[in-house]
Amino acid sequence: MKVFSYMLALGGLFFISGCQLAPANEVHPESTNERVVIEEVPVAEPEIPLQEIGESFDLPIFAYHHIGSPPDNASESTKTWYVSLEDFEADMRYLKDNGYVPLFSVELIEYLGQEKLPQKAVMVTFDDGAIDFYENAWPILKKYEVKSIMHLQSHVHSKNWLSDDQIQELDQTDMVEFGSHTKYHAYLTRISAQEAEKEINESKERIENVLEKEIHTIAYPFGLYNEDVIELAKKAGYDMAFTIESGIGQQKNELYKLKRIIITGSKRVEDVLGK
Ligand SMILES: [Zn+2]
Numbered sequence: 543m544k545v546f547s548y549m550l551a552l553g554g555l556f557f558i559s560g561c562q563l564a565p566a567n568e569v570h571p572e573s574t575n576e577r578v579v580i581e582e583v584p585v586a587e588p589e590i591p592l593q594e595i596g597e598s599f600d601l602p603i604f605a606y607h608h609i610g611s612p613p614d615n616a617s618e619s620t621k622t623w624y625v626s627l628e629d630f631e632a633d634m635r636y637l638k639d640n641g642y643v644p645l646f647s648v649e650l651i652e653y654l655g656q657e658k659l660p661q662k663a664v665m666v667t668f669d670d671g672a673i674d675f676y677e678n679a680w681p682i683l684k685k686y687e688v689k690s691i692m693h694l695q696s697h698v699h700s701k702n703w704l705s706d707d708q709i710q711e712l713d714q715t716d717m718v719e720f721g722s723h724t725k726y727h728a729y730l731t732r733i734s735a736q737e738a739e740k741e742i743n744e745s746k747e748r749i750e751n752v753l754e755k756e757i758h759t760i761a762y763p764f765g766l767y768n769e770d771v772i773e774l775a776k777k778a779g780y781d782m783a784f785t786i787e788s789g790i791g792q793q794k795n796e797l798y799k800l801k802r803i804i805i806t807g808s809k810r811v812e813d814v815l816g817k
Contacts, residue, residue: 592660593659595657598792598793598794600790603800604814605667605804609674610674610677624807630679633810634686636810636816637688638686647758650663651781651782667802668692670695684715691721694721694745695724720757721759724745725740728741729764743774759781767783782800784802785801786804
């Protein structure tokens with residue numbers, strides 16, 4: 543960082559952008575009697591303040607479902623799963639303006655391995671794979687540079703849900719991670735162990751085939767899980783799982799019981815973070 547500031551202080555002798563290396567031993571043509579020699583220095587990304595964490599740590603994980611207006615015929619209970627465009631934009635703007643750091647699952651694992659987390663780490667998750675994610679949420683996520691994780695019902699296909707093409711397109715942006723929400727939004731604790739295993743394993747396989755890469759997370763449909771379900775998720779190779787138990791206090795040894803805050807039409811992320 544210091545070197546970078548120093549180079550800027552040289553009066554814009556060097557054009558630097560992104561992560562490029564500064565040109566070595568290069569002198570501005572108009573700089574006649576001054577010779578500045580600078581070694582190649584990677585330009586530092588803005589530093590993310592980290593904090594040490596123990597077995598327990600705070601990590602707000604938000605869970606969204608639909609972004610936009612509910613259909614006219616939606617029931618009152620369905621309507622609560624919809625967050626308006628304005629409210630969603632307010633949430634994402636709040637995260638961006640206040641320096642929050644949305645994490646992907648692999649980043650979380652990496653930070654936990656170092657027993658550190660960004661001071662303002664959050665996760666932004668979506669469940670179900672609704673088409674309004676592509677149409678409404680994504681443009682706003684992109685605008686505010688918020689990374690998110692979408693959990694798909696991998697075997698449910700209709701015009702209301704993300705298509706494989708859209709999933710691939712979003713994946714290419716490196717701004718959206720995909721995880722599983724089982725094949726058909728299963729009641730994992732109420733079906734047989736064999737059925738649960740199929741829901742957990744085959745959804746992972748299908749999404750990985752579409753993306754041609756590994757996925758790491760599962761969100762339990764209806765938030766239903768028990769120790770058997772956790773074992774199946776571990777065996778299938780998921781690294782973590784999301785519940786809908788409410789809270790921001792997480793445990794390092796309970797990554798298959800991550801708590802989340804469900805964001806509805808009447809709850810803003812500022813209500814949770816702005817305390
Ligand atoms: Zn769901």
